[in-house]
Amino acid sequence: MLGQVRAEDVMPVADYFGLEKLQALLTKHIQKEAEASSKVLTCMEDGVDRLEDVLQQLQGELGGMQDKMDDMKIEVAGVATGLEDLWRIKCEVANIASIMK
Numbered sequence: 009m010l011g012q013v014r015a016e017d018v019m020p021v022a023d024y025f026g027l028e029k030l031q032a033l034l035t036k037h038i039q040k041e042a043e044a045s046s047k048v049l050t051c052m053e054d055g056v057d058r059l060e061d062v063l064q065q066l067q068g069e070l071g072g073m074q075d076k077m078d079d080m081k082i083e084v085a086g087v088a089t090g091l092e093d094l095w096r097i098k099c100e101v102a103n104i105a106s107i108m109k
Contacts, residue, residue, distance in 0.1 A: 015041070 010018065015034045022030040 010037070 015037045019034050022034060
């Protein structure tokens with residue numbers, strides 16, 4: 009009905025010529041546009057809130073993962089130390105075996 013023209017731009021012309029039915033239709037159209045934009049705004053705000061919640065959860069999970077990786081680093085270092093000890097023991101056993109021959 010309006011094409012590229014906004015209802016707010018047509019309203020003063022309809023008022024000037026006394027076109028009450030057109031004014032009523034334009035008023036309804038303006039109200040529908042306002043409701044639609046309000047719904048879109050509400051949806052966007054809800055989406056932003058949900059994204060904030062997800063990002064906070066991710067931040068917490070990543071912090072937990074970092075702590076676990078630090079623990080694993082300590083455990084792996086312990087394994088490496090244990091392997092060095094085993095290698096030394098193996099070498100000593102090999103030395104003792106060669107001496108006993």
